[in-house]
Amino acid sequence: MVLAESVESMEQLAVGWRALVLDRDPHADVRDLPGIAVRWADCRFPFWNCVTLTEAGADARLVEQRLGEAAGIMRAKRHPGFLWVFEGLLDEGGRAALGPAAERAGLAHAFPGTGMAGDLFPLPEPAHPDLTFVRVATDEHLRAYADINARAYGLTVEDGRDGLVGSRLWKKQAYAFLGMRDGTPVTCAATVETAGRLFVVLVATDPEWERRGYGEAVTRKALYEGARATGLTRATLHATMAGAPVYPRIGFVPNSPMHFYGLRD
Numbered sequence: 001m002v003l004a005e006s007v008e009s010m011e012q013l014a015v016g017w018r019a020l021v022l023d024r025d026p027h028a029d030v031r032d033l034p035g036i037a038v039r040w041a042d043c044r045f046p047f048w049n050c051v052t053l054t055e056a057g058a059d060a061r062l063v064e065q066r067l068g069e070a071a072g073i074m075r076a077k078r079h080p081g082f083l084w085v086f087e088g089l090l091d092e093g094g095r096a097a098l099g100p101a102a103e104r105a106g107l108a109h110a111f112p113g114t115g116m117a118g119d120l121f122p123l124p125e126p127a128h129p130d131l132t133f134v135r136v137a138t139d140e141h142l143r144a145y146a147d148i149n150a151r152a153y154g155l156t157v158e159d160g161r162d163g164l165v166g167s168r169l170w171k172k173q174a175y176a177f178l179g180m181r182d183g184t185p186v187t188c189a190a191t192v193e194t195a196g197r198l199f200v201v202l203v204a205t206d207p208e209w210e211r212r213g214y215g216e217a218v219t220r221k222a223l224y225e226g227a228r229a230t231g232l233t234r235a236t237l238h239a240t241m242a243g244a245p246v247y248p249r250i251g252f253v254p255n256s257p258m259h260f261y262g263l264r265d
Helices: 004-024 060-075 092-105 139-153 157-164 214-230
Strands: 029-033 036-040 049-053 082-086 107-119 132-135 175-181 184-194 197-205 234-240 253-263
Touching: 004 029, 004 036, 004 049, 004 082, 004 107, 004 184, 004 197, 004 234, 004 253, 036 060, 049 060, 060 082, 060 092, 060 107, 060 253, 082 107, 092 107, 092 253, 132 214, 139 157, 139 175, 139 184, 139 197, 175 214, 184 214, 197 214, 214 234
Parallel strands: 049 082, 197 234
Antiparallel strands: 029 036, 036 049, 082 253, 107 234, 107 253, 132 175, 175 184, 184 197
């Protein structure tokens, strides 16, 4: 059974990543193909290089076909990225076939995640005794935001900055915040208005400062300010397994296991 929340989670990716990828490169590969959404900036920041399956109720045969097609799209690119698969969109046979089909398509499982959503608002104004919050407004802020993500996700500084530095959307349209400890950026989160919801993106904490509640605090700040500016009451996100325990404390409810695949070496 395909849940409406799983469809919502996939659609938030397809709509939200369109804007984010085109902000990075107006000539990016942004296409809606049968059963596949391509959102590929072909830059060094791998999260801006994305394909995802979009059909609800995909069975084993269709999963096999679409994974082969997605892998072909990925092989034609210069820079690596990820195929995002929302398990909640697949029927029982499709879920059982996913792993073997990915293997045959030449895809390797990179890491798991989960889609989440919630009707969260109003939220109290966030605070953390260690942090002050600064809204991203300059390229210096964007470099700090990119560097935190690079350290958190094991990327090079250059790869992280290639995704964000110079962005107009992140400085003008996103509700993107840095959490500062004694003047040093240590955590970050953003929300972006996406199809009538606030979409939480690129939450990260410098590994040196994890497990202090910083990621939750800055996510609450991005949600609070985004809701105050837009009046929206529902929010969505896609969490890695490392970050997943944080978000139910804010009010998010998991809706679909996710799988991230890269091309096998």
